[in-house]
Amino acid sequence: MTRLKVAVRVRPMSERELELGCVPVVSAESENTLAVTNLKVAESGAGDSRERVRRFAYDCCFHELATQDEIFDAVENIIGNSIKQRYNSCVLAYGQSSSGKTHTMMGVPGNPGLTPRLCEKVFDYLRETAVGEEMNDLKVTVSFLEIYNEKVRDLLDGECADNYIARKRLPLKVREHPKKGPYVQGLREHYVTSPESLLDLLQKGDRRRRIASTLNNRRSSRSHSVFTVDCAGARLRLVDLAGSERAATVGKDRVKEGAHINRSLVALGNVISALAELSSRCSKRRFVPYRDSVLTWLLKDTLAGNSNTVMVATVSPSSNCYSETVNTLRFGQRAKLIIARPVIDEDPKERTIRELREEIRRLRLLLEGGGVQSYSALSP
Numbered sequence: 001m002t003r004l005k006v007a008v009r010v011r012p013m014s015e016r017e018l019e020l021g022c023v024p025v026v027s028a029e030s031e032n033t034l035a036v037t038n039l040k041v042a043e044s045g046a047g048d049s050r051e052r053v054r055r056f057a058y059d060c061c062f063h064e065l066a067t068q069d070e071i072f073d074a075v076e077n078i079i080g081n082s083i084k085q086r087y088n089s090c091v092l093a094y095g096q097s098s099s100g101k102t103h104t105m106m107g108v109p110g111n112p113g114l115t116p117r118l119c120e121k122v123f124d125y126l127r128e129t130a131v132g133e134e135m136n137d138l139k140v141t142v143s144f145l146e147i148y149n150e151k152v153r154d155l156l157d158g159e160c161a162d163n164y165i166a167r168k169r170l171p172l173k174v175r176e177h178p179k180k181g182p183y184v185q186g187l188r189e190h191y192v193t194s195p196e197s198l199l200d201l202l203q204k205g206d207r208r209r210r211i212a213s214t215l216n217n218r219r220s221s222r223s224h225s226v227f228t229v230d231c232a233g234a235r236l237r238l239v240d241l242a243g244s245e246r247a248a249t250v251g252k253d254r255v256k257e258g259a260h261i262n263r264s265l266v267a268l269g270n271v272i273s274a275l276a277e278l279s280s281r282c283s284k285r286r287f288v289p290y291r292d293s294v295l296t297w298l299l300k301d302t303l304a305g306n307s308n309t310v311m312v313a314t315v316s317p318s319s320n321c322y323s324e325t326v327n328t329l330r331f332g333q334r335a336k337l338i339i340a341r342p343v344i345d346e347d348p349k350e351r352t353i354r355e356l357r358e359e360i361r362r363l364r365l366l367l368e369g370g371g372v373q374s375y376s377a378l379s380p
């Protein structure tokens with residue numbers, strides 16, 4: 001049993017925010033706390049029931065100068081160990097448009113984010129704990145999808161980009177398997193044998209993601225993306241959500257997309273609230289509205305607890321983003337209450353084989369280390 005972990009990352013002020021005369025109002029005060037100042041409340045606070053400075057606590061807080069290395073180190077601890085033990089795991093970036101989700105997940109050339117860094121290390125994690133035949137034949141498959149206007153598209157459909165554009169791409173359907181849970185019918189899974197081929201597919205798919213220019217972000221992601229690596233039975237999911245936004249900040253062409261994005265993020269908020277309530281011992285609640293959006297339906301297993309999940313909430317430090325920032329921080333606080341119960345997904349036969357292999361490995365180590373006598377002495 002483990003809690004969903006929440007990290008908050010504050011990005012630097014953008015040029016636009018500085019040009020508009022905005023000032024920073026968010027600061028990471030320590031490794032775990034963040035302070036947000038409401039400039040509308042006078043410093044004296046006289047006659048105002050609102051607080052001028054509000055503090056929020058999380059598992060980790062990263063200030064605007066935090067490097068991609070620092071973020072990776074914090075996340076790797078949880079995700080790397082989870083993969084080694086063959087548990088499902090997930091990193092989910094959440095935040096207002098232009099707050100730094102894609103920067104955190106994908107990064108920029110020469111300064112990669114969490115997704116390419118984890119892809120590079122997946123094979124190492126698996127080899128560290130592989131046994132028997134698995135050592136030489138690691139079964140790793142990958143899929144990459146986006147949810148755009150509530151429709152699922154396969155970002156890795158078709159081998160080459162030209163082919164992909166020429167094909168009439170029909171949206172894929174989400175179905176639910178009674179045991180395995182929700183899945184996307186027809187989503188291609190690609191077998192990979194090296195970090196290079198994994199990174200290659202990540203980059204190919206990422207280039208096909210819907211982006212557009214908005215008032216706040218020249219390259220705004222207009223879809224939610226889910227990159228899934230199936231690592232010898234355990235699933236690693238890397239999710240970059242589209243950003244929440246007010247219609248006034250996107251420009252009129254993007255309003256319809258924005259409405260879909262906001263609707264699915266509201267659905268995500270409702271699911272997170274329901275799960276947080278469910279995690280409290282005295283709750284009588286049973287119903288969680290997963291099916292209210294494609295995003296929440298697909299992430300059902302991840303959110304419901306069969307995963308070690310880290311949410312990275314990204315925020316802008318700027319005074320003009322105050323209310324969106326507080327919304328993101330409140331969202332992170334609710335997510336922190338969710339209790340997960342990850343289980344190793346394997347059938348009983350596979351479990352017995354894995355346990356026997358582990359036993360063989362342990363005995364071999366004992367023999368190699370000359371510890372066989374002490375082992376025999378302990379055996380009945």
Ligand SMILES: Nc1ncnc2c1ncn2[C@@H]1O[C@H](COP(=O)(O)OP(=O)(O)OP(=O)(O)O)[C@@H](O)[C@H]1O
Pocket residue numbers: 010011012014064095096097098099100101102103104217219220221222241242243244314
């Ligand atoms: N920590 C950071 N350090 C430096 N620059 C950053 C940081 N975070 C974000 N940026 C820059 O801010 C801009 C917006 O970031 P990004 O595209 O990652 O936001 P987003 O939350 O993914 O937005 P959207 O939801 O619109 O896709 C980009 O130019 C990005 O390079």
